[in-house]
Amino acid sequence: MPRHTVWVLPLSVVAFVMVFLLILAEGDVRYVLRVLTRQDSSITDVEWKQHTSVRAATAPRPWPRAAGDCPIRRSLPTQNAQSIVVIHDGMLVCEWYGNGGAPDRPAAAFSVSKTVISLLVARAVADGTIGGLDLPITRAVPELSARDARFSAIRLGDLIDMRSGIAFSDDISFPWVDRDYPSVYYATDLAGTVVRRPRIASPPGPFTYNDYAPNLVGLAYRRLTGTLLTRQPLQRLWDDLGAEHPAEWCVDDHGFPYHESGLVVTARDLARIGQLMLDGGQVAGRQVAPGAFLDRSLDPADREPVTTFAGIGVGYRNGWWILPRGDGGRDLAAMGAHGQIMVVSPSTRTVIVRMGDDYQTNIQIAATLQRLADRLASVTPG
Known part of the structure; x- marks a missing residue:
């Protein structure tokens, strides 16, 4: 075989595969290149994704600090972490930073974003900006019912x-570009993607963790109000919380937010979302999280496990994972890829946020944080 044909054949195969992938991706070259070059997600994706910014609160409220040394400092799960913040009884008990993390350095929260989106929607319902949670998605996105009346x-x-x-499906096997997970996470036109791609698997009811879902919620909000949840509504939340630091939200090439994963936030300010669940939704006597959001998140009804991680059955509602406790109670958790975990423990009055890169599965990290909350409560008067 002539030497030059050894090179021509691989190039022709590469060209064929690229054309095949472009056809599957409806000609979106930027999307195909992202999927092929980036592959799985990373905590460094915030360095190349575009984003919008949220300023710190007009009147920041620094966390009050507990007196004395942190009794669980030596037990903090610092491996691969960038930041760990522990709040007990509304006070900053201890914090740890490393691997490039810092109190004022925001980090990618990944799917913890879904919890914040749920809160923003609840606030919009409470102030009358949009109708209630019973609003059909097709009221705002009628193109869906044109594709399939079951929407x-x-x-x-x-x-x-x-x-x-x-x-x-979170499958990312060949041919990659036509899979659900990358079609959302690497989308160049996310709003268009969530109108065109979703398919009905069953009537509403069964649990399926789904990255289309929060983006459809965000698209509905934009259609109904003419603005984005991650702009004025998020800024108002940041002001109401008294957030100390700016935050960011990653957006696609058209400025539409990645509602399922786009939040970039400091651990200190993320902990404020968890503290709302322990303070009746209030900050300095002002109702920041609506009562309906608290009731829907904390109500013990419908808390049966919907899936199992590493042998631990967990529930899911209102953007929160429901974690079982050994005493029969329940804790809340917001969990994002690569080990972004916030555990909210009502029985121990504790919020723990851990951000960075993963070293165990998310459920293992969450279970570790639960044990830390129990230990802290056992050695802290109150």
Whole structure:
């Protein structure tokens, strides 16, 4: 065989594969290149993704600090972490930073973003900006029912609870570009993607963790109000919380937010979201999280496990994972890829945020934080 044909054949195969992938991706070259070059997500993706910014609160409220040494400092899970913040009884008990982390350095929260989106929607419902969670998604996105009439049965609350009946897979095997997970995470036109790609798997009801869902909620909000959840609504939340530091939200090439994963935030300010769940939704006597959001998140009804991680059955509602406790109680957790974990423990009055890169599975890290909260409560008067 002539030497030059050894090179021509591989190039022709590469060209064929690229054309094949472009056809699957409807000609979106930037999307194909992202999928091929980036592959799996990373905590460094915030360095290349575009983003919008949220300023610190007009009147920041620094965390009050507990007196004395932190009794659990030596037990903090610092491996691969960038930041760990422990709040007990509304006070900053201890914090740890390393591997480039710092008190004022925001980090990618990944799917913890879904919890914040749920809160923003609840605030919009409470102030009358949008209708309730029973609003059909097709009221705002009628193109869905034009594709499949079954979309008309899906309500905003179904999307927030991951019970929409929309199919979703996190598979990233060949041919990559036509898979659900990368089509959302690497989308160049995310709003268009979530109108065109989702498919109905069942009537609303069964749990399917789904990255289309929060983006459909965000698209509905934009259609209904003419603005984005991650702009004025997020800024108002940041002001109401008394956030100490700016935050960011990653957006696609058209400025549409990645609602499922885009939040970039400091651990200190993320902990404020958790503290709302322990303070009746209030900050300095002002209602920041609506009562309906608290009731929907904390109500013991419908808390049966919906899936199992490493042998631990967990529930999911209102953007929160429901973690079982050994005493029969429940804790809340917001969990994002690569070990972004916030555990909220009502029984121990504790919020723990851990951000960085992963070293165990998310459920293992969450269980570690639960044990730390129990230990802290056992050695702290109150």
